[in-house]
Amino acid sequence: MREDSNSYYRVFFAELRRLGQIEGQNLTVERYGREQYLSDAAALAAQVVRSNPDVIYIIDPSASYFKHETSKIPIVTITNDPVAAGFAESLARPGGNITGVSADPGPSIHGKRIALLREMFPSTSKLACIAPRVTWERLAGAPVRAAADAAGIALVSVPIELPASATTYRNAVAQASRDGADAIMVLDSPDALANRASIAESLADARIPAIHAFAEAVDAGGLMAYSFDLRELIKRMAGDVDAILRGANPADIPFYQVSKFELSINLKTAKALGLAVPATLLATADKVVE
Known part of the structure; x- marks a missing residue:
C-alpha cells in the first residue's frame, strides 16, 4: 500500500502527491489490511476508528463495518450502489460521513455483459454468476436474475465468502461446472481483481467462456471483460481524500458514478476455447490481447 508498489496504490499515492499531499512531509498514513484479522472485518474497523484518523480510505466490501463504528470520521470508499447500501442519501448529496465512487451504473450493466458474452458464445444456455455473497444477496442478485430472464438464459448463482482466495474461486468455477x-x-470485487490470474486459469481448465468486470482479468488470460477504468476511479478517490484533508465535508462531496465502460477481448483464450470472435465484436473492442 505504497507509492512504489506495483498495485493500484501507486496510482492513489501519485495522485495525492500531485495534489500536494505527500507522505512524510505533510501527510501521515497508517496502513491496515484485512489479512490482519482474516474474516473479522468488524474488529479491524473498530481498531481503525479508535486511532481517530482525519479520513479513512477503504477499497473493500467492508465499508458497512466502518459505518457501524463511526458516523463522524470521514470515509472515502468505492462501492456498488451507495444509496442502496445505506452509505448515502443520494449520489449528489451523500448527507453523512461517507463519499467516494460508485462502480455501479445501474442494473443495465448485467444485461450488457450477458449480451456481449452471448455474442461471443451464442450457444450460451445456462449462466453461472460468481459474486461475493454480500453483493449477491443485497445488491446484484435481483438485477442479474432479471437480465438473465430477459435474455432467456437459465441462471445459477455461486456466492462466495470474503475474504476469497485462489482456492475459493477455483472451487466456485468447479461448482458452476457441476451445476x-x-x-x-464474474462480478467485480477487490478479491476478484487480486485473484484474476487464478480465476482465468481455473476457467481455462474448465473450458468455460466467461466475462469479467476488470480489463486486468483479460491481461491475465480471461476471455473478455466489460469494465470501468479503475485508475480513473482511484484518482477521483484521491481527490476526495485531498478535499476532506483541506476541510471539505464528505456530506457535500457527490459520489462519482462510473459511466464509461470498455470491452476487452483475449484472442488467444478465445482460440483455446474454440471460439471464433465475431468481426462485429472485434470491431467494437477497445482492447484486444493477442
Missing part, C-alpha cells in the same frame, strides 16, 4: 453452467459471469 451445468456453460458460461460464467
